[in-house]
Amino acid sequence: MSLSVKEYHEELQPRERCKKYGAENLTHQELLAIILRTGSKNQNVLELSNQVLxxxxxxFELKVASIEELVKIEGIGEVKAVExxxxxxxxxxLALSYREKLGVIVSSSELGKRLIEEMKDYQQEHLLVLYLNTKNEVLKKQTVFIGSLNQSVAHPREIFxxxxxxxxxxxxxVHNHPSGNPNPSKQDIAFTHRLVECGKLIGIDVLDHLIIGENSYISMKETDII
Known part of the structure; x- marks a missing residue:
């Protein structure tokens, strides 16, 4: 199927190519054209980006260029040089940035005792998920659902x-039982099994499901439910 003139023109535009193929598949010239946004009086933006390069x-020389050096290039004014x-x-x-770690999970016991203090007084069920790397370092900790006093209906889709x-x-x-009794319900067990199966399908392990009560917790891993 052939492209219309308009479609062909759009296909060649760096922004369209970036959306379609991803920034990693663009040339230096195309990436720079997106940054510059517009060309000059005598050049379109791709021609201008090529001239800069x-x-x-x-x-590396572009990386360390001064504003004075940049504005000497035809079509690059002070505004574009500063940008x-x-x-x-x-x-x-960005190159010097790193992902912040929120600690390491050593055991369900250690985590359970810590979260009792955090969650025991909640008056509604909170479903909390800790996202870990292969070293059990916490990449993210997020409450994904706040439910009624007696049920949690979060979907595995949101968790994964x-x-x-x-x-x-x-x-x-992790989720809490506002009643203070951490014993899992049939719904809790069914939800956990569903999570485990979903995790297997996409290659993400569900290490444990903790239920937090008033002064104690239940680990579905420790109790062989999973």
Missing amino acids: TNFDSL LQAVIEFGKR RIAVKCAAARVIV
Whole structure:
């Protein structure tokens, strides 16, 4: 099926290619064109980005270029020069960034005792999920559902959507019983089994499901429910 003139034109645009194929598949020229946004009086944006790149022998030289050097390039005014420097500096800071870890899970027992203090006085059920890497370091801790006093109906889809987004390898699910009694209900057990099966399908381990009561907890791993 052939493309219309308009579709062909859009297909060639860096922004459209970025949306369709991802930024990692664009050339230096196309990425720079997206940053510059517009061309100059005599050049379209792709031509301008190519001129900027050919003005320097390497990307490193562009990275350390001063505003004075940038504005010497035809079509690059002070505004574009400042924007380029800002993008380059932000890229440097991103390269130095790292994912914050929120501690390491040593055991269900240690986690259960810690979460009793945090969750024992909740008047509604809260479903909390800890997202872990392969070293059991906590990448994210998030409450994904707050339910009624006696039931939690969170869908596994939401739990695993967040897991995929933060590239978690494992999850630990925790919820409280406002009654103070941590014994799992039939619904709790069925929900846990469903989570485990869903996790197997997408390659994310459900390590445990803890139920927090007033002064105690139940681990479905420790009690061989999972």
